[in-house]
Amino acid sequence: MTDTPRPTKDRLIHSAATLFRTRGYHGVGLADVLADAQAPKGSLYHHFPNGKSDLAIAAATWASDEMLRLIAASFDGAKTFEAGATTLCYKLAKLFDKTGWDTCPIAATLFEGPDSTDMRAHASHIYEGWIAEVLDHAGRLGLSEDHAKAKAEHLFVLIQGGWMLARARRSSDVLRTLTSQL
Amino acid sequence: MTDTPRPTKDRLIHSAATLFRTRGYHGVGLADVLADAQAPKGSLYHHFPNGKSDLAIAAATWASDEMLRLIAASFDGAKTFEAGATTLCYKLAKLFDKTGWDTCPIAATLFEGPDSTDMRAHASHIYEGWIAEVLDHAGRLGLSEDHAKAKAEHLFVLIQGGWMLARARRSSDVLRTLTSQL
DNA sequence: TGCGGAATAGACCGATTGGTCTAGGGCGTG
DNA sequence: CACGCCCTAGACCAATCGGTCTATTCCGCA
Numbered sequence: 001m002t003d004t005p006r007p008t009k010d011r012l013i014h015s016a017a018t019l020f021r022t023r024g025y026h027g028v029g030l031a032d033v034l035a036d037a038q039a040p041k042g043s044l045y046h047h048f049p050n051g052k053s054d055l056a057i058a059a060a061t062w063a064s065d066e067m068l069r070l071i072a073a074s075f076d077g078a079k080t081f082e083a084g085a086t087t088l089c090y091k092l093a094k095l096f097d098k099t100g101w102d103t104c105p106i107a108a109t110l111f112e113g114p115d116s117t118d119m120r121a122h123a124s125h126i127y128e129g130w131i132a133e134v135l136d137h138a139g140r141l142g143l144s145e146d147h148a149k150a151k152a153e154h155l156f157v158l159i160q161g162g163w164m165l166a167r168a169r170r171s172s173d174v175l176r177t178l179t180s181q182l
Numbered sequence: 183m184t185d186t187p188r189p190t191k192d193r194l195i196h197s198a199a200t201l202f203r204t205r206g207y208h209g210v211g212l213a214d215v216l217a218d219a220q221a222p223k224g225s226l227y228h229h230f231p232n233g234k235s236d237l238a239i240a241a242a243t244w245a246s247d248e249m250l251r252l253i254a255a256s257f258d259g260a261k262t263f264e265a266g267a268t269t270l271c272y273k274l275a276k277l278f279d280k281t282g283w284d285t286c287p288i289a290a291t292l293f294e295g296p297d298s299t300d301m302r303a304h305a306s307h308i309y310e311g312w313i314a315e316v317l318d319h320a321g322r323l324g325l326s327e328d329h330a331k332a333k334a335e336h337l338f339v340l341i342q343g344g345w346m347l348a349r350a351r352r353s354s355d356v357l358r359t360l361t362s363q364l
Numbered sequence: 365t366g367c368g369g370a371a372t373a374g375a376c377c378g379a380t381t382g383g384t385c386t387a388g389g390g391c392g393t394g
Numbered sequence: 395c396a397c398g399c400c401c402t403a404g405a406c407c408a409a410t411c412g413g414t415c416t417a418t419t420c421c422g423c424a
Contacts, residue, residue, distance in 0.1 A: 008401080008402080023208075023294070023297075024206055024207075024208060024209075024294040025206075025208075025209070026205075026206060026207075026208035026209040026294075027206075027207075027208040027294060029380070029381065029382080030381080030382060030383085031380080031381085031382095039402080039403095040402060040403045040404060041382095041383085041384095041403080041404070041405095042385095042401080042402055042403055042404070043401065043402055043403080045383075045384080046400080046401060046402080047401090051382065051383065052382065052383090101302075103289075103293065103294075104346075107285075107346065108294075111285065111349070112205070112206040112208075112209060112285075112290075112294060115205075120283075123350060124350040124351065124352075127347065127350045128350075153347070153356070154363055156343065156347060157339075157340060157343035157344050157346075157347055157356070157360070157363075158339060158340070158343060159343065160342065160343035160346045160347065161338065161339035161340055161341065161342035161343030161344070161346075162339050162343070164286075164289065164339075164342045164343075165309065165335070165338060165339055165342065167293070168305060168306040168309045168310075169306065170306075174335070174339070178339070181336055181339075181363075190371080190372080211410070211411065211412080212411080212412060212413085213410080213411085213412095221372080221373095222372055222373040222374060223372095223373080223374070223375095223412095223413085223414095224371080224372055224373055224374070224415090224416095225371065225372055225373080227413075227414080228370080228371060228372080229371090233412065233413065234412065234413090
């Protein structure tokens with residue numbers, strides 16, 4: 001944290017992801033990101049020629065990868081779909097408590113961003129990736145194709161909605177009871 | 183739309199609500215609101231002495247009232263809780279198609295706004311108001327208190343999450359299938 | 365008809381925005 | 395040593411930000 005063995009580009013992505021998640025795309029100035037990452041403006045435009053929008057996409061992709069890892073970690077050892085889903089919800093609740101009451105990082109950085117169709121499309125792509133990952137595990141755990149698809153989408157909806165209510169209440173409790181509604 | 187018999191204050195609120203909903207609090211400049219409402223800056227600061235933040239709260243409150251009306255309209259003639267919930271989801275799907283793929287107006291204007299605790303608290307208050315309204319109808323329709331509370335929260339979660347998925351997919355279909363998961 | 369507050373109108377302000385540009389530092393390779 | 399390249403560094407820019415301020419118009423009431 002104090003010292004920075006991490007390369008500048010990674011620091012920029014990490015800072016951007018954190019800041020966008022908490023204050024939204026337009027709520028964060030480049031100056032904020034640069035200060036947090038302790039990098040000069042020149043470096044930013046060297047690594048991200050298109051500036052803020054490039055940075056946002058990189059940050060969202062990074063956040064998405066973290067989520068995919070979380071899904072995999074939850075379902076990998078699970079005996080049933082419900083067990084995996086429950087683990088995921090508990091892991092998310094823990095994450096919620098650790099990071100504070102932020103938005104879904106994808107929504108905050110891509111949906112709130114400039115009108116560019118690319119960003120919206122990228123956000124959609126990321127979300128479908130999450131659902132596909134869950135779908136994969138659902139199939140592996142023996143659910144029929146139709147059933148698996150419905151379950152995967154349902155879990156996504158529950159998590160997104162539950163996260164929002166948790167944020168409003170500043171409490172991760174909702175997330176932990178989510179799985180009972182599957 | 184073209185002509186404006188509506189008083190300036192209402193026009194400001196309406197424009198602000200629409201713009202905040204589509205681009206988020208920080209994504210909208212006062213100039214945008216003023217242009218859309220065809221009002222000079224002087225009027226804005228006359229009606230909303232605290233400027234943008236006052237405007238945001240008024241816009242969110244207005245949007246919330248619309249939602250409360252929608253809930254009431256859905257449940258008023260309903261014979262069962264499920265019937266009311268289904269009607270609400272269908273009404274929201276229709277609204278989604280009409281307004282385009284915007285965020286939840288409350289989240290866009292209050293959560294993305296400045297750090298001020300007031301705004302977050304107000305958002306939370308509005309959400310709980312929605313849940314309370316549904317809870318009211320649930321009780322009236324014969325559900326036990328515990329059961330009603332769980333159902334009301336569950337419906338909120340489904341709608342919030344479903345709306346987000348609908349937005350990513352640019353399709354209101356998800357919203358219409360939501361009720362089958364109650 | 366004239367008074368007085370409500371509302372409109374927009375010029376103006378300093379601060380901050382995202383983005384561009386030039387200069388220089390660090391280092392592996394010839 | 396010196397060349398060239400990757401990256402750092404930050405001064406600088408026009409545009410826009412939210413907000414303040416004064417002047418003017420509108421309109422109900424006496």
